[in-house]
Amino acid sequence: GDSVTQMEGPVTLSEEAFLTINCTYTATGYPSLFWYVQYPGEGLQLLLKATKADDKGSNKGFEATYRKETTSFHLEKGSVQVSDSAVYFCALSDPNSGNTPLVFGKGTRLSVIA
Amino acid sequence: DTAVSQTPKYLVTQMGNDKSIKCEQNLGHDTMYWYKQDSKKFLKIMFSYNNKELIINETVPNRFSPKSPDKAHLNLHINSLELGDSAVYFCASSQDRRREHGTDTQYFGPGTRLTVL
Numbered sequence: 001g002d003s004v005t006q007m008e009g010p011v012t013l014s015e016e017a018f019l020t021i022n023c024t025y026t027a028t029g030y031p032s033l034f035w036y037v038q039y040p041g042e043g044l045q046l047l048l049k050a051t052k053a054d055d056k057g058s059n060k061g062f063e064a065t066y067r068k069e070t071t072s073f074h075l076e077k078g079s080v081q082v083s084d085s086a087v088y089f090c091a092l093s094d095p096n097s098g099n100t101p102l103v104f105g106k107g108t109r110l111s112v113i114a
Numbered sequence: 115d116t117a118v119s120q121t122p123k124y125l126v127t128q129m130g131n132d133k134s135i136k137c138e139q140n141l142g143h144d145t146m147y148w149y150k151q152d153s154k155k156f157l158k159i160m161f162s163y164n165n166k167e168l169i170i171n172e173t174v175p176n177r178f179s180p181k182s183p184d185k186a187h188l189n190l191h192i193n194s195l196e197l198g199d200s201a202v203y204f205c206a207s208s209q210d211r212r213r214e215h216g217t218d219t220q221y222f223g224p225g226t227r228l229t230v231l
Contacts, residue, residue, distance in 0.1 A: 034219070038155075043204060043224040087155055093220075101147055101159035101170060102206075102220055109155075 002027045006090045006105035013080055013112050021075040021108045023064075023090035031092035033057075033066055033073040034102065038087045047075075047088070080112045117141050120205050120223040127195055128231055135190045135226045137205030144209060145169075146188035147220065148180060151202040160203075163188050195230045202227045 006023040013019060025031065035047040035057070048057030053068035062077045073090060090105040118139045127133055139146060148160040162170035166182040177193045192199060205223040 036222075044157075044206075044222040046219060046221070049219060089157065101149075101162050102157075103159075104157040107155040107157070 002031065002092060002094060002103045004090050004092055004103055004105035006088075006108055008106075008108070009087075010109040010111055013110070015082055015112055015114050016079045017112075019075070019077040019080045019084075019110070021088055021090075021110070023073045023075065023105060025071050025073065025090075025092050027071075027092055027094065029094060030068070031094055033064070034091040034093070035062070035064055035073070035075050036089040036091060036104075038089065038107075040086070044089065080110070082112045082114055085110055085112045118205055118207055118221050118223040120203075120226050122226060123224060124227050124229075126229045126231065129195055129197060131195050132191070132193045133195060133228070134192070135203055135205075135228070137188045137190070137223055139186055139205075139207040139221070139223075141207055141221060142186075142209075143207040143221075144185060145207060146182065146185075147206040147208075148188065148190050149204040149206060149222075151204060151225070153201070157204070161188075161190075192228075195228075197230050200228055200230045 003026045032051045034049045036044040037047045048059045050057040050066035056065045064073050064075045087107045087109045089107045091102040094100045121136050145164045147162045151157045160174050161180045163182045179191045182188045202225045204225045206220040208220040
């Protein structure tokens, strides 16, 4: 079945450091790909998405590019802030179904220190 | 203006009790979901409903019974609660991607933290 693998955390960075969180997927078709963020004590918020190969999703300084050849959707940010501390989830959905649930990676906890 | 709301936010109860968690979405979406997040933050689908009809039922014990009185509501009832049911439960909704302007983006509620003692 479909699956998502993302790098194990926790990741600890200093403010203004460069962030990369790796995400690779396995799917039978061409899924849509998502990054969700969960701030402490809160629910999940959609951070960005991409629906086809070579699409780049971006939001709040975060970017991720849908790479079909490497089945990857790595999350990057050039300069992280303390407020970016959260758990980040990579996810996919199967475009062949009208009502598909998301398949999530295990989440990566990011801590940014001042 | 909350898009997806859940009640209660926290639920503490004894083993063996029966409890319900309610979910409502005001986005006009056709599809609603329940996910379980365990203590290690791993998220897994439990159920999916489309227009009040059960679409997906993962390997969830029979003690869990979702109920959808209308397409804006998907409630989760749990019988005979066990210690292992302690988790955060998230409701989500999405528009059917097959509809015009449909998209597979899911919108999540704030979660319900269930603690079984």
